[in-house]
Amino acid sequence: MISIIPFYAALLGLLYVYLSVATVSRRKKVLVALGDGGDKLLHKKMRAHGNFQEYVPIALILIGxxxxxxxxxxxxxxLGMCLFTGRILHAFGVSMAHEKLVFRVSGMGLTFLSILISCFGILYFQLIQGI
Incomplete structure (x- = not known):
């Protein structure tokens, strides 16, 4: 059987590079090397990138x-589609100059859903079928 998770890891890796480039581009535009320099849009891009870094690794590990x-x-x-779609929605919502909370909330909801279903599935396999 061929593993499915590398496909979603690759898609998420591409999204990660996009978020990284968006942050670096904004840094160059506003001439800020460290921190956000008080630039609200740079702060938003940094948070979209940072939030991705905080949630995607554990989600991929659990789904895997x-x-x-x-x-x-x-x-x-x-689960892979929920995670990928959730991360796109969240990044889009957080990165907007005038944020629409529905994107951010939907994105986090899909991310949490993929994590929780994976956790419960793992516990099922380990506790119920492992007995």
Whole structure:
């Protein structure tokens, strides 16, 4: 069986590079090397990038563990799509000059959903089927 999670890891890696470039570009534009220099848009881009760094690694690890333990392929695809879509929505919402909270909240909801379903799936495999 071919692993599914590397596909979503690659998509998320591309999104990570995009967020990194967006932050660096804004830094160059406003001539700020460290911190946000009081620039609100740079701060927003930094938070979109930082939030991605905070949530994506643990989510990918959990989805990958769930896949390894034998979760249905279709479920791993759903979790990967939830995570990827959630990260796009969150980054879009946070990065906007005039933020629309619905994007940020939806993005975090999808991210949390992918993490929670993976956690419960792993616990199911380990506690119920492992007995």
């Amino acid at each position: 563990c769930f896949e390894y333990l034998g979760a249905f392929s279709w479920l791993i695809h759903i």
